[in-house]
Amino acid sequence: MLPYAPWIVWALPIIIAFTHPITERISHRLRDFIAVAAGFVSAIFAASMIPDIIAGSIYLDGVYHDIPFDWILARWIPVDGIEVTVGVIVDSLSVFMANVVAWISSFILLYSVEYMHGDRGITRYWMLMNLFIGFMELLVLGDSLITIFFGWEGVGFASYALIGYWYTDEKRYWIGPYSPSHAGMKAFITTRIGDVGLMTAMLIIFIYSGTFNLIELANNIGWAVNLARDGLLTITLLLMLLGPIGKSAQFPLHEWLPEAMAGPTTVSALIHAATMVKAGVYFLARFTLVLYNVAHMADGLGPLLNSIQEFYIAVTFIGAFTAFLAASQGMVADQIKKVLAYSTVSQLGYMFTAFGVTGLLIHHQEAFAEAYMTGLYHLLSHALFKALLFLSAGAIGHAIESYMLKDMGGLRKYMPKTYLLMLIGAFGLSGIPPFNGFWSKDAILHVAFSEGYIIVYIVLAATAIITVFYTFRMIGLAFFGEESEHVKHLIHEGRKPHDPGIYMLASLYFLAGGTILSGFLIPNIGLFFSRNFEYLGISMEILSEIPAFTTNFFTTTLLSPLFIVALGIIVVGLYPSYRIYIKNVVSPVEVVGEGLLKKIWIFLYNRWYINAAYYKIFVDGTQWIADSIFSYIECNGGGNLLKSLYTSLSNVVRRVQTGYLRVNMGYMGLAIVFIILYYLVMG
Amino acid sequence: MVGYSLLLLSALLIGIGVYITIAKKNFIRILIGVEIIATGVNINFIALSALKHRVLIDPLPHAIVVTSIVLDGVLVGVGLALTLVIYRKFGTLNVDKIRKLRW
Numbered sequence: 001m002l003p004y005a006p007w008i009v010w011a012l013p014i015i016i017a018f019t020h021p022i023t024e025r026i027s028h029r030l031r032d033f034i035a036v037a038a039g040f041v042s043a044i045f046a047a048s049m050i051p052d053i054i055a056g057s058i059y060l061d062g063v064y065h066d067i068p069f070d071w072i073l074a075r076w077i078p079v080d081g082i083e084v085t086v087g088v089i090v091d092s093l094s095v096f097m098a099n100v101v102a103w104i105s106s107f108i109l110l111y112s113v114e115y116m117h118g119d120r121g122i123t124r125y126w127m128l129m130n131l132f133i134g135f136m137e138l139l140v141l142g143d144s145l146i147t148i149f150f151g152w153e154g155v156g157f158a159s160y161a162l163i164g165y166w167y168t169d170e171k172r173y174w175i176g177p178y179s180p181s182h183a184g185m186k187a188f189i190t191t192r193i194g195d196v197g198l199m200t201a202m203l204i205i206f207i208y209s210g211t212f213n214l215i216e217l218a219n220n221i222g223w224a225v226n227l228a229r230d231g232l233l234t235i236t237l238l239l240m241l242l243g244p245i246g247k248s249a250q251f252p253l254h255e256w257l258p259e260a261m262a263g264p265t266t267v268s269a270l271i272h273a274a275t276m277v278k279a280g281v282y283f284l285a286r287f288t289l290v291l292y293n294v295a296h297m298a299d300g301l302g303p304l305l306n307s308i309q310e311f312y313i314a315v316t317f318i319g320a321f322t323a324f325l326a327a328s329q330g331m332v333a334d335q336i337k338k339v340l341a342y343s344t345v346s347q348l349g350y351m352f353t354a355f356g357v358t359g360l361l362i363h364h365q366e367a368f369a370e371a372y373m374t375g376l377y378h379l380l381s382h383a384l385f386k387a388l389l390f391l392s393a394g395a396i397g398h399a400i401e402s403y404m405l406k407d408m409g410g411l412r413k414y415m416p417k418t419y420l421l422m423l424i425g426a427f428g429l430s431g432i433p434p435f436n437g438f439w440s441k442d443a444i445l446h447v448a449f450s451e452g453y454i455i456v457y458i459v460l461a462a463t464a465i466i467t468v469f470y471t472f473r474m475i476g477l478a479f480f481g482e483e484s485e486h487v488k489h490l491i492h493e494g495r496k497p498h499d500p501g502i503y504m505l506a507s508l509y510f511l512a513g514g515t516i517l518s519g520f521l522i523p524n525i526g527l528f529f530s531r532n533f534e535y536l537g538i539s540m541e542i543l544s545e546i547p548a549f550t551t552n553f554f555t556t557t558l559l560s561p562l563f564i565v566a567l568g569i570i571v572v573g574l575y576p577s578y579r580i581y582i583k584n585v586v587s588p589v590e591v592v593g594e595g596l597l598k599k600i601w602i603f604l605y606n607r608w609y610i611n612a613a614y615y616k617i618f619v620d621g622t623q624w625i626a627d628s629i630f631s632y633i634e635c636n637g638g639g640n641l642l643k644s645l646y647t648s649l650s651n652v653v654r655r656v657q658t659g660y661l662r663v664n665m666g667y668m669g670l671a672i673v674f675i676i677l678y679y680l681v682m683g
Numbered sequence: 684m685v686g687y688s689l690l691l692l693s694a695l696l697i698g699i700g701v702y703i704t705i706a707k708k709n710f711i712r713i714l715i716g717v718e719i720i721a722t723g724v725n726i727n728f729i730a731l732s733a734l735k736h737r738v739l740i741d742p743l744p745h746a747i748v749v750t751s752i753v754l755d756g757v758l759v760g761v762g763l764a765l766t767l768v769i770y771r772k773f774g775t776l777n778v779d780k781i782r783k784l785r786w
Contacts, residue, residue, distance in 0.1 A: 659783070660778070661778040661781075662704070662705045662779075669701045
């Protein structure tokens with residue numbers, strides 16, 4: 001480990017963020033270089049922690065520390081009885097996440113150099129990007145709920161500012177009826193609702209435990225026992241779940257993510273692949289480790305175990321439902337980035353389901369370890385292929401200056417490299433073997449099926465079919481078929497769409513390589529996590545019998561009967577989109593027709609009317625309250641009363657102001673006399 | 684007893700100053716009154732230190748009063764400049780005629 005690696009990983013991008021206004025004065029190239037270099041240096045520091053985790057201990061100041069290692073550097077809020085420390089936690093989970101975040105975001109930064117070139121306000125862009133990454137690293141490395149919350153809010157702020165990056169709201173940046181600044185505000189407010197729940201739960205836990213530290217929470221389970229005794233554990237856990245739901249855009253707080261596309265595409269990629277939405281999943285993974293300890297130390301306490309069970313049932317169903325909900329909307333989206341946004345919500349639903357199932361298996365060590373890893377595999381796969389897809393979409397947008405699917409078509413001829421790279425991403429997303437999405441998605445389905453959660457399995461399998469369909473619909477609409485009017489117009493003007501330059505391609509190649517290869521790293525990642533599982537009491541002997549932790553993983557996956565189902569899913573999803581969008585045998589308008597399908601189409605296009613309902617209730621409702629307060633209290637009622645009161649009062653009082661200097665001096669003299677008299681009388 | 688006599692002197696000066704500011708109409712005279720009040724206050728400061736230590740030995744109030752006297756000079760400068768501006772604007776220095784700040 002490089003010295004102070006876990007600190008530098010998050011501190012460096014945050015510090016560098018504030019140097020951009022200075023370096024900008026020297027040279028724009030220097031500023032861009034420093035911004036990107038900060039990302040890569042931070043990533044190298046993150047990578048330097050991997051060997052220590054594999055070795056199983058961390059050498060610091062002459063002492064070997066066990067993993068998980070809670071590295072406390074300073075006291076932060078020392079109030080009597082309460083102590084909040086500044087610390088980082090170094091274990092398999094945090095190092096894994098730190099590397100995923102750091103490397104993917106570094107390549108997104110590299111991509112930005114070309115993509116954002118010439119945009120005004122780019123210093124602000126670099127500042128916010130570096131801040132975004134730094135806060136995300138703080139979130140994944142923080143050792144206490146407070147530290148995590150600090151990063152959590154920082155990420156929330158940076159995402160707000162970056163979604164609304166084009167705050168002048170030119171019409172071409174709008175997503176549907178929403179301007180970028182509106183979209184940023186929507187994201188901020190929606191996630192804030194979740195954060196209120198998270199903060200409440202944090203404080204309740206603090207009242208019961210007296211600590212925010214995650215390791216102490218895992219080791220002293222008195223708080224959970226007492227909460228369960230008072231009947232508050234379920235509600236506390238559910239409040240806590242609101243935070244991840246908001247951040248990871250799960251139902252019912254999922255509506256902000258599609259609008260989050262209003263920012264630059266690099267920002268979308270960062271939000272979707274590495275930062276922001278992964279925060280909720282990470283938090284769930286982190287807290288699952290705590291709850292595992294709690295459940296095992298409190299064996300036999302019925303209400304406590306029931307509460308944990310209820311919590312994970314909620315996670316499972318929210319995840320599975322969201323996966324289906326968002327995927328169904330992705331089928332009809334009209335913007336390439338929106339398709340990807342819906343697919344992110346859907347894939348996050350898969351991860352939530354994986355962790356929900358994990359929590360339900362908390363008493364079966366083997367199944368717990370297996371299910372836990374599936375969620376993280378999918379997190380890694382999704383981070384890679386979604387960053388690739390978004391950045392390819394950005395390359396298209398860069399070339400044709402539009403993100404509407406109807407403005408594309410026939411781009412395969414003009415952008416062959418982008419086409420191939422995006423196809424790799426699409427293979428990952430739709431889970432076509434041997435790309436990474438197949439292994440991780442199949443692992444989730446496999447766990448759900450083999451542990452007997454058949455309903456979950458069916459929902460997820462149906463979602464997988466839809467996923468394949470909309471992925472290839474997107475590819476077909478963008479790269480196949482006739483050129484659209486827009487593309488023809490561009491060619492006519494002499495601005496033929498072309499592949500991006502070296503910076504953008506380099507990032508795309510890296511991510512494509514990751515999408516192809518990361519699936520084969522699954523057993524290694526499983527072993528990487530063995531440190532955390534050993535700490536939980538799941539020994540290596542148990543782990544080595546689980547296929548997901550050995551190279552048997554690939555053969556068992558391919559030989560299981562579920563592989564046939566997985567192939568079936570791909571065929572069923574691929575066939576219609578191949579015929580409709582790639583070969584153009586039948587036109588989509590004919591398929592939809594005028595009957596029931598049209599009604600479903602309208603229902604899906606309007607996002608199940610959830611968005612409209614939210615606007616009706618919350619936005620219009622707040623507006624209505626504000627209007628009534630304005631017209632009845634401010635203007636006609638209280639306002640007038642106050643006005644007349646002050647008018648009559650001032651009519652009396654202002655007679656004191658005569659304008660004669662001598663009168664004012666007389667008042668002063670009188671005041672002196674009174675003061676002297678007062679002291680003479682009072683002594 | 685030097686303290687008490689000084690205290691009396693300062694009270695007298697402040698009283699005279701306040702009387703001038705109330706009774707006189709000419710702005711320059713009022714300025715003189717203000718200066719007399721300032722002098723009274725300075726003497727008051729010395730007087731209180733003398734009362735505390737019985738004799739005039741504490742250097743701190745003296746130092747502060749010297750500063751204050753310097754600032755009084757500045758005050759006169761600003762006051763005269765204001766006088767000039769007021770005369771240019773209103774054509775008179777009679778404060779009874781300058782009543783823009785009334786209700």
